[in-house]
Amino acid sequence: MTAQRVIHQQEATAGTPATVRASLSPSRAADFKTCPLLYRFRSIDRLPERPSVEQARGTLVHAVLERLFDLPAAGRTPEAAGDLVAPQWDRLVTEQPELAALFDAGDPDGTAEFLRSAAGLLEGYFAVEDPRRLEPAEREALISAVVDDELLIRGYLDRLDVAPDGALRVVDYKTGGAPREAFEARALFQLKFYALVLWRTRGVVPRVLRLLYLKDAEVCDYTPDAEELERFERTVVALWQAIEAATARQDFRPRPSRLCDWCNHRALCPTFGGTPPPFPAAAASADPLVDARSRPAPPGADE
Numbered sequence: 001m002t003a004q005r006v007i008h009q010q011e012a013t014a015g016t017p018a019t020v021r022a023s024l025s026p027s028r029a030a031d032f033k034t035c036p037l038l039y040r041f042r043s044i045d046r047l048p049e050r051p052s053v054e055q056a057r058g059t060l061v062h063a064v065l066e067r068l069f070d071l072p073a074a075g076r077t078p079e080a081a082g083d084l085v086a087p088q089w090d091r092l093v094t095e096q097p098e099l100a101a102l103f104d105a106g107d108p109d110g111t112a113e114f115l116r117s118a119a120g121l122l123e124g125y126f127a128v129e130d131p132r133r134l135e136p137a138e139r140e141a142l143i144s145a146v147v148d149d150e151l152l153i154r155g156y157l158d159r160l161d162v163a164p165d166g167a168l169r170v171v172d173y174k175t176g177g178a179p180r181e182a183f184e185a186r187a188l189f190q191l192k193f194y195a196l197v198l199w200r201t202r203g204v205v206p207r208v209l210r211l212l213y214l215k216d217a218e219v220c221d222y223t224p225d226a227e228e229l230e231r232f233e234r235t236v237v238a239l240w241q242a243i244e245a246a247t248a249r250q251d252f253r254p255r256p257s258r259l260c261d262w263c264n265h266r267a268l269c270p271t272f273g274g275t276p277p278p279f280p281a282a283a284a285s286a287d288p289l290v291d292a293r294s295r296p297a298p299p300g301a302d303e
């Protein structure tokens with residue numbers, strides 16, 4: 001890798017080794033893998049994306065599931081989860097006023113239906129897990145590790161369970177209504193990313209990577225091994241090198257796929273007759289260590 005960029009030590013990167021000069025989150029890495037131009041629009045141009053109803057529902061359900069574990073174990077019932085839906089929505093709307101704009105102020109039925117649909121996803125959750133029997137070690141936790149001496153990889157995992165024997169289980173809630181096959185590879189990429197971070201920081205390969213598909217009330221378990229994570233680490237580093245090369249060339253090409261149906265930026269995409277804005281060279285080299293996943297996730301991508 002070429003060392004051209006300036007490191008900006010910020011609060012979020014405090015304690016990061018001085019050799020580190022870039023960071024990558026699973027969302028952004030998956031963007032580049034999916035479509036380099038999408039990566040550019042999101043990470044370099046930083047074009048705004050209007051949250052979709054589906055994305056807002058995902059954010060709400062994640063918030064409810066996080067708060068549910070604040071309750072004493074015996075109180076983590078479907079009814080208690082249902083009681084959290086409206087207050088959590090009120091909190092989210094206060095923190096992210098753009099969410100309120102998803103629903104016509106004169107149409108309270110729209111919001112009520114939305115809250116019911118979130119409650120429906122929670123029913124899917126209770127069909128596959130009993131939270132009274134769980135004590136998560138981490139929820140919505142930011143985890144990070146340095147790979148290849150120079151690259152900080154980091155992201156927020158939904159939940160980490162630790163068994164009495166020390167075995168780790170990474171759990172990710174999937175709430176999207178889009179066809180699962182369109183996003184499954186991306187979801188697994190994200191989980192392997194977390195597994196790599198945990199392995200590098202704790203010296204333990206997670207025993208299980210678990211996707212909980214709430215809409216379908218289904219569980220998808222995956223068991224990684226150290227060899228696979230070593231290969232995955234090389235993949236992540238190669239991906240970052242490809243991102244650096246594309247940035248140096250200012251060349252991010254569109255890669256059309258089924259995911260275009262969920263892309264916010266079709267109007268600017270040459271695949272759909274659009275023209276990207278001029279390449280923001282200053283932004284591209286401004287601060288390589290600002291790249292943490294934020295809620296809400298990109299529409300249809302990570303929820």
Ligand code: SF4
Pocket residue numbers: 035037038254255256257259260263264265266269270271272
């Ligand atoms: S519309 Fe498709 S090809 Fe174009 S930027 Fe979005 S994901 Fe990439």
